Amino acid sequence: MTKVWHYDGTSGIRHEPDCIVVAGGFRLEGPGCTPDVIAWGQLVPRGVKNGDLIYGRTGDRGWQVGFSHPVPNAILSHLPSPQNYGRWVDRFGLWRAGAAFAGLSAIALFIGFKAPDWVAPFVPQSWERNLGDAMIGDFGGRFCNGPGSRAALDALTTRIAPDSADLEIQIANIAMVNAVALPGGKVVIFRGLLQESKNPDELAGVLGHEIGHVRNRDVMQALLRQLGLSVLLGGINSDATGYVSALISSTYSRDAEARADIYSIASMQKAGVSPLSTANFFGRLAEGEKKLGKASAALGYIGSHPVSADREKAYRTSARKGTIFTPAITPEQWAAILDSCHNDPNVEEDDGSFF
Amino acid sequence: MGVGNQDQTALAFEGNWRDMIPIALTNLFLTIVTLGFYRFWATTRERQYLWSKTRFIDDTFEWTGTGRELFFGFLIVLFLFGLPFLLINLVLQGLVLQGQQGVAGLMITALNFLLLYLVGVAMFRGLRYRLSRTYWHGIHGGCDNGGWSYGWAWSWKTVAAYFTLALMIPWSMTSLWKQRWSAMSFGPHQFRSNPEWGSLMPRYLIAWFSPWLALILIVVFGFMAAIGGAAVASASGAESTPTLALGIGLLLVFAFYVLIPLAALFYYSVYMREVIGTMSLSTLDFEFTARTKDWVKLFLGNIGLYLLAAVAAAIPVLALGLLANFADLQPGQNPFAGSLLTLAAFALIFAVPFGLVATFVRFRNWSFFVRHLEAVGEINLSALTQSQTRELTQGEGLLDAFDMGAM
Numbered sequence: 001m002t003k004v005w006h007y008d009g010t011s012g013i014r015h016e017p018d019c020i021v022v023a024g025g026f027r028l029e030g031p032g033c034t035p036d037v038i039a040w041g042q043l044v045p046r047g048v049k050n051g052d053l054i055y056g057r058t059g060d061r062g063w064q065v066g067f068s069h070p071v072p073n074a075i076l077s078h079l080p081s082p083q084n085y086g087r088w089v090d091r092f093g094l095w096r097a098g099a100a101f102a103g104l105s106a107i108a109l110f111i112g113f114k115a116p117d118w119v120a121p122f123v124p125q126s127w128e129r130n131l132g133d134a135m136i137g138d139f140g141g142r143f144c145n146g147p148g149s150r151a152a153l154d155a156l157t158t159r160i161a162p163d164s165a166d167l168e169i170q171i172a173n174i175a176m177v178n179a180v181a182l183p184g185g186k187v188v189i190f191r192g193l194l195q196e197s198k199n200p201d202e203l204a205g206v207l208g209h210e211i212g213h214v215r216n217r218d219v220m221q222a223l224l225r226q227l228g229l230s231v232l233l234g235g236i237n238s239d240a241t242g243y244v245s246a247l248i249s250s251t252y253s254r255d256a257e258a259r260a261d262i263y264s265i266a267s268m269q270k271a272g273v274s275p276l277s278t279a280n281f282f283g284r285l286a287e288g289e290k291k292l293g294k295a296s297a298a299l300g301y302i303g304s305h306p307v308s309a310d311r312e313k314a315y316r317t318s319a320r321k322g323t324i325f326t327p328a329i330t331p332e333q334w335a336a337i338l339d340s341c342h343n344d345p346n347v348e349e350d351d352g353s354f355f
Numbered sequence: 356m357g358v359g360n361q362d363q364t365a366l367a368f369e370g371n372w373r374d375m376i377p378i379a380l381t382n383l384f385l386t387i388v389t390l391g392f393y394r395f396w397a398t399t400r401e402r403q404y405l406w407s408k409t410r411f412i413d414d415t416f417e418w419t420g421t422g423r424e425l426f427f428g429f430l431i432v433l434f435l436f437g438l439p440f441l442l443i444n445l446v447l448q449g450l451v452l453q454g455q456q457g458v459a460g461l462m463i464t465a466l467n468f469l470l471l472y473l474v475g476v477a478m479f480r481g482l483r484y485r486l487s488r489t490y491w492h493g494i495h496g497g498c499d500n501g502g503w504s505y506g507w508a509w510s511w512k513t514v515a516a517y518f519t520l521a522l523m524i525p526w527s528m529t530s531l532w533k534q535r536w537s538a539m540s541f542g543p544h545q546f547r548s549n550p551e552w553g554s555l556m557p558r559y560l561i562a563w564f565s566p567w568l569a570l571i572l573i574v575v576f577g578f579m580a581a582i583g584g585a586a587v588a589s590a591s592g593a594e595s596t597p598t599l600a601l602g603i604g605l606l607l608v609f610a611f612y613v614l615i616p617l618a619a620l621f622y623y624s625v626y627m628r629e630v631i632g633t634m635s636l637s638t639l640d641f642e643f644t645a646r647t648k649d650w651v652k653l654f655l656g657n658i659g660l661y662l663l664a665a666v667a668a669a670i671p672v673l674a675l676g677l678l679a680n681f682a683d684l685q686p687g688q689n690p691f692a693g694s695l696l697t698l699a700a701f702a703l704i705f706a707v708p709f710g711l712v713a714t715f716v717r718f719r720n721w722s723f724f725v726r727h728l729e730a731v732g733e734i735n736l737s738a739l740t741q742s743q744t745r746e747l748t749q750g751e752g753l754l755d756a757f758d759m760g761a762m
Contacts, residue, residue, distance in 0.1 A: 013492075101385065138454070
């Protein structure tokens with residue numbers, strides 16, 4: 001028989017009954033206590049208060065019994081051990097549980113970072129196309145469609161990528177020196193890039209590179225990664241253009257860039273378009289970066305496609321001796337592309353509001 | 356039994372910050388290795404300690420909430436609100452790019468209203484959850500109202516208060532406090548709350564005027580310095596702009612870090628005294644005794660702790676030369692693009708000191724609150740029967756999602 005204190009969870013009166021151990025449990029005997037037997041298994045540890053061990057009963061948070069120190073062994077041996085960190089951690093011990101959690105977290109992080117690469121190839125093209133249409137639409141009316149430019153652009157595209165029926169190549173009336181592959185096989189060339197390029201072969205290399213990203217499903221990877229990050233970082237925000245901006249400024253991994261270059265170079269080789277112009281173009285952009293300073297370059301082509309000496313070299317050395325190269329398109333077609341925005345009366349003005 | 360008289364206060368906090376150290380350290384460790392998922396259980400352990408050290412008359416409170424229910428609350432909010440918001444974001448994106456700025460703008464406005472509404476609901480439900488998990492003598496508190504109507508009251512009163520040049524804020528704060536607490540109960544007794552906003556207005560007007568006062572001070576100073584500077588400059592031919600800029604800078608710092616916060620605390624202290632002082636539960640009357648100087652001390656201490664954390668984080672950052680990644684950082688560029696390890700190192704270096712300090716800030720806030728809370732009156736323990744309010748099954752997920760604190 002042991003004195004305990006007890007709240008019954010129906011009134012605030014503190015009882016001080018005797019605890020009588022019976023088979024499988026105990027009974028509380030005293031004024032205000034019901035005579036039913038409480039099984040040991042029903043007890044839930046509720047911590048220690050002023051040295052007293054406190055237990056509740058499953059399913060009844062108000063019911064409490066407190067055993068004062070020292071608790072007789074006949075009772076103590078039946079009491080469930082107190083909870084501290086939470087059930088799992090208590091079971092395995094702090095350090096072992098901690099190590100296991102750390103291992104699981106490392107695996108989860110690894111999967112999280114790799115998942116976009118694994119998942120992207122399995123996203124159906126039709127989904128990606130719908131997503132691309134929903135996200136990009138007509139770019140707020142900024143796509144240029146001057147006389148003859150559509151036909152010229154198509155000619156350039158079919159020249160380097162004959163299987164390009166599913167692609168949508170557009171010129172956007174935006175002064176940025178950049179080109180970007182967006183979801184759904186959309187490749188957007190910004191007006192600024194056209195102004196920087198000296199001949200259609202330069203554009204062919206850049207276009208081939210972006211088509212490479214499309215074919216390698218790099219865009220879907222980047223989008224998935226962006227989505228994942230925004231979920232992780234609690235990205236409930238109303239910055240609607242965020243995803244497209246992020247895609248434009250996102251840098252693909254070195255590998256993805258190299259693979260897109262390989263695709264571009266191989267396409268040009270097959271088509272008999274000289275890769276030397278693209279190499280020259282990269283050279284000029286790199287020079288320009290030095291002049292402009294990094295800040296302005298970061299938002300453009302160089303920011304999202306780091307131009308390294310290696311890349312320039314890859315294009316330059318791919319030109320085999322004895323190959324006969326022809327211009328990618330005719331001078332007339334090139335002129336139509338260059339003036340596409342200027343000659344399009346309906347295109348949205350570039351007011352710098354897009355980015 | 357009678358409680359609370361001149362000599363003895365009915366409420367006391369008997370916790371010790373040294374007892375918190377093992378709790379804080381193990382919580383932080385487990386939170387880091389679980390990538391933050393342990394925080395629900397960490398919160399529970401922290402509250403168990405704080406509640407168990409808060410004595411009311413002859414016994415302490417007991418926190419009976421569990422980490423699991425907080426975690427489920429978080430999951431429910433994630434699926435009910437997080438994912439839909441993400442999808443809406445994608446739709447919005449498409450609308451903007453397709454030139455439908457008008458529709459997108461409307462949607463964003465509607466979304467912001469919905470968020471405001473949910474903040475109100477979350478505050479209500481958070482309070483309700485905490486009361487329902489707080490036990491004393493085996494009795495708990497709670498409420499049967501879901502807080503959905505409170506969400507509307509909160510939304511329109513907040514908007515209305517700001518539409519009157521923010522002059523109606525004391526009215527919205529007190530009437531919302533009253534609505535919130537009048538819905539809550541402990542045991543069989545309903546809380547009663549009857550704050551008046553008129554008596555808060557003098558101090559509120561001072562707080563309201565303080566940014567304008569700062570602006571006037573700066574303009575007057577600038578004007579005088581310009582006149583004085585012009586005179587000096589014409590006499591000596593020297594440039595006076597640096598001193599002028601320095602003076603205005605100092606005034607701005609003074610205004611933002613001293614004048615305006617002080618004025619805000621000056622109001623907030625009278626607000627808390629009013630709303631708690633006019634609250635009662637059955638035959639118990641409550642009182643809150645913290646004066647402005649107590650609040651200032653609380654805030655200075657907390658700011659000191661955070662500064663300490665900042666220094667503790669700065670030392671390894673500088674020692675390891677981690678800032679090199681940020682030198683020459685361009686817009687749109689990710690400083691961690693190259694190295695996951697650097698990112699992890701950064702996260703750790705900041706998580707450890709700030710995570711630890713945050714625990715002690717919560718400890719100080721709780722201790723401050725209990726030390727200044729008084730209850731006077733009679734309690735009839737046999738009449739203090741169990742609360743008949745519905746048991747909640749999940750925790751304060753919504754409140755957690757909006758990242759709002761316990762006070």
